Amino acid sequence: MVADWNAMWRAGQQHRKKMRGNVQAWDRRAKEFQRATSSEKYAGQVVRMMNPQSHWTVLDMGCASGTLAVPLASLVASVTAADPSSEMRRLLQQRCSDEGIENIRICPAGWEDDWEEQGIGVHDVVLGSRSLMTDDLEKLVRKAHSYARELVVLGTLAGNGPHDPRIIRAVGREFHQGPDYMIVLNLLRELGIFARVDFTITQPQQIFADLETAVRELRWMVRDLQEDEEVRLRRWLADQLRPVEGGVFLPGRAPVRWAVITWNPSEFSEV
Numbered sequence: 001m002v003a004d005w006n007a008m009w010r011a012g013q014q015h016r017k018k019m020r021g022n023v024q025a026w027d028r029r030a031k032e033f034q035r036a037t038s039s040e041k042y043a044g045q046v047v048r049m050m051n052p053q054s055h056w057t058v059l060d061m062g063c064a065s066g067t068l069a070v071p072l073a074s075l076v077a078s079v080t081a082a083d084p085s086s087e088m089r090r091l092l093q094q095r096c097s098d099e100g101i102e103n104i105r106i107c108p109a110g111w112e113d114d115w116e117e118q119g120i121g122v123h124d125v126v127l128g129s130r131s132l133m134t135d136d137l138e139k140l141v142r143k144a145h146s147y148a149r150e151l152v153v154l155g156t157l158a159g160n161g162p163h164d165p166r167i168i169r170a171v172g173r174e175f176h177q178g179p180d181y182m183i184v185l186n187l188l189r190e191l192g193i194f195a196r197v198d199f200t201i202t203q204p205q206q207i208f209a210d211l212e213t214a215v216r217e218l219r220w221m222v223r224d225l226q227e228d229e230e231v232r233l234r235r236w237l238a239d240q241l242r243p244v245e246g247g248v249f250l251p252g253r254a255p256v257r258w259a260v261i262t263w264n265p266s267e268f269s270e271v
Helices: 005-012 023-038 042-050 069-073 086-099 137-146 165-170 181-190 211-221 227-240
Strands: 057-061 078-082 104-107 123-129 148-157 196-202 242-244 247-249 256-263
Touching (some): 005 181, 042 069, 042 123, 042 196, 042 256, 057 069, 069 078, 086 104, 123 137, 137 181, 165 211, 211 227, 211 247
Parallel strands (some): 078 104, 123 148
Antiparallel strands (some): 196 256
């Protein structure tokens, strides 16, 4: 029996429905998301893997507040940065103003929107970095493929990604890993695309100033954290944290990995 990779992806997305397509939820999380990603090394690793070319036009779909759009802007001809969240776009516009970036065009669009209506045409590169929140992965892949001349780049979950399952379970919830890169790779192979996969790897922050700082910087892992859940989280962290010079240390956190999947559309024109 042939595996239905698209159905597997759809099933794995079920627990993420509250955030997928919920623009207001992403608006609320925008500043928190920007803080959480501002100090990580993910963007630098992805940019090096992409090996940007100065003539490239890049479409960054699901750009958030510019995690990759901003560092890419100085290395390529132009970036179309698209995101359905108005607050994410506002934060990116502020960064462009503050840093004098003039070659980023900000667009209110997501994967499932009509890109032609938004004036989004074919680009040299289509980039989807940690933004593959859709039920129909095959449709997304085909769309990215058809809008890219030279390269498609999809960054997606590898294993637990940035989440620490211990924290989810500590508040009394069940941990759902979600569909990871193997489903994407298998779907691509089914479509006749032999993609390359690399991995970013970073060590998450383990030292915090104090217990309250740890709670504040780790609570993002539990969406819509309730008061009783925060009490449990604080209690668990108080038990786990160990004193070190400069604050407290949370042992046992695994490195964070993301899969970066790439292919050249011109090599697989029959998709």
